[in-house]
Amino acid sequence: MKEKKTTYFFVLLPFVLLFPLWKASVVSAIESEAPSAQKVEEVVLRFDANEGKVSKVAIKKTSGDVLGTLPKATRKNEIFHGWYTKKRGGKAVNAKTVIRQNTTLYAHWKVRKIDVDAKELLFGAKNKRLSLKLKITPSNADCSTLKMKVNRTKYATISTNHVVTSKNYGQTTLVYSYNGKQTRIPIQVAKKWVAFTFDDGPSVYTSGLVSFMKKNQLRATFYVVGTGLGGRGNLLKTLLKNGNEIGNHTWSHPVDSWNAVGQVQSVDWKLKKLTGTTTQTFRPPGGGLGGSVRQVRKPIILWSVDTNDWRDRVPSIVYNRVMRGARSGAIVLMHDIHGTTIPAAKQAFLSLKKQGFAFVTVSELLNGGRPGVVYTQGGAKVRTMKINY
Ligand SMILES: [Zn+2]
Numbered sequence: 001m002k003e004k005k006t007t008y009f010f011v012l013l014p015f016v017l018l019f020p021l022w023k024a025s026v027v028s029a030i031e032s033e034a035p036s037a038q039k040v041e042e043v044v045l046r047f048d049a050n051e052g053k054v055s056k057v058a059i060k061k062t063s064g065d066v067l068g069t070l071p072k073a074t075r076k077n078e079i080f081h082g083w084y085t086k087k088r089g090g091k092a093v094n095a096k097t098v099i100r101q102n103t104t105l106y107a108h109w110k111v112r113k114i115d116v117d118a119k120e121l122l123f124g125a126k127n128k129r130l131s132l133k134l135k136i137t138p139s140n141a142d143c144s145t146l147k148m149k150v151n152r153t154k155y156a157t158i159s160t161n162h163v164v165t166s167k168n169y170g171q172t173t174l175v176y177s178y179n180g181k182q183t184r185i186p187i188q189v190a191k192k193w194v195a196f197t198f199d200d201g202p203s204v205y206t207s208g209l210v211s212f213m214k215k216n217q218l219r220a221t222f223y224v225v226g227t228g229l230g231g232r233g234n235l236l237k238t239l240l241k242n243g244n245e246i247g248n249h250t251w252s253h254p255v256d257s258w259n260a261v262g263q264v265q266s267v268d269w270k271l272k273k274l275t276g277t278t279t280q281t282f283r284p285p286g287g288g289l290g291g292s293v294r295q296v297r298k299p300i301i302l303w304s305v306d307t308n309d310w311r312d313r314v315p316s317i318v319y320n321r322v323m324r325g326a327r328s329g330a331i332v333l334m335h336d337i338h339g340t341t342i343p344a345a346k347q348a349f350l351s352l353k354k355q356g357f358a359f360v361t362v363s364e365l366l367n368g369g370r371p372g373v374v375y376t377q378g379g380a381k382v383r384t385m386k387i388n389y
Contacts, residue, residue: 116183174186
């Protein structure tokens with residue numbers, strides 16, 4: 001244990017600048033006494049540009065106490081005087097670390113992780129703005145090494161205060177770099193958008209389709225049937241993690257008189273167990289609106305483009321129907337239980353992407369939608385928004 005903490009201190013050394021030391025001899029004293037020392041003396045911490053509020057720092061006159069947590073800086077090069085011992089951000093200035101009285105320590109904590117409040121950005125026009133919020137871990141990290149850039153500034157730019165502005169129709173990526181790591185945010189400026197939907201799965205074909213979509217930064221909505229969910233928890237979780245939507249397509253896909261509310265609830269219950277979340281939208285089997293369908297407290301989603309892929313098992317036919325029907329705001333109906341649909345869908349995804357279409361989920365297209373309302377398509381005008389999943 002002791003040995004571990006000592007190692008920790010030396011690991012910490014490269015990131016910590018001891019400056020300025022009042023006496024040169026102090027340096028050797030720190031090194032030689034570190035293993036056995038117990039007391040913490042005065043520490044001065046300097047943080048570079050950072051978030052958060054400045055905590056009041058009580059200056060304690062006695063050393064060696066258990067002292068307060070590290071303050072958060074708000075300005076570059078803000079300097080705090082005080083005694084700090086509590087571990088924060090994985091790098092501790094702890095009681096085992098000897099810091100002599102009157103020594104000044106400049107502590108710099110490495111950025112370990114960046115969480116941005118959007119996974120993707122979608123702009124519906126040029127010169128629109130979206131402001132990003134960043135959560136940096138540890139919260140008192142030295143951000144001077146954090147770099148941000150937009151790969152192709154022809155399409156979008158970013159300002160130092162993290163406001164992204166769309167420039168031209170097209171696609172690019174915003175990249176935050178730190179410590180050899182990257183957080184990437186795809187940006188799309190699109191005039192048109194479309195929601196692909198895949199019904200009746202998941203099936204043996206779904207996972208391949210989901211991988212292809214992930215690789216090409218494409219997203220869609222999967223209207224799953226409850227009977228196919230067993231043993232597919234990982235697939236469903238991956239699907240959600242990649243930004244897809246899981247919609248409710250009833251438990252057993254009945255087409256005659258049936259208990260819509262109960263069927264939908266069963267699927268939600270099972271999904272909650274498998275993935276931790278339930279569905280936002282509902283598609284009745286065959287698009288039937290009879291019985292108690294309208295009592296389901298979710299938006300009821302039909303479609304504007306029917307590929308009839310269940311009847312015509314020919315990829316080129318299915319592909320051509322998608323291409324002919326695709327227009328901004330469209331909801332395209334396909335089934336991921338047919339092997340012939342997969343190549344057609346892949347090809348259509350890529351062709352429409354080339355035409356500048358953005359692919360969104362049904363919930364995104366309808367801005368959530370309203371419960372009990374039947375939708376066959378969404379608005380044609382692309383909404384500028386932060387997409388999170
Ligand atoms: Zn169906």
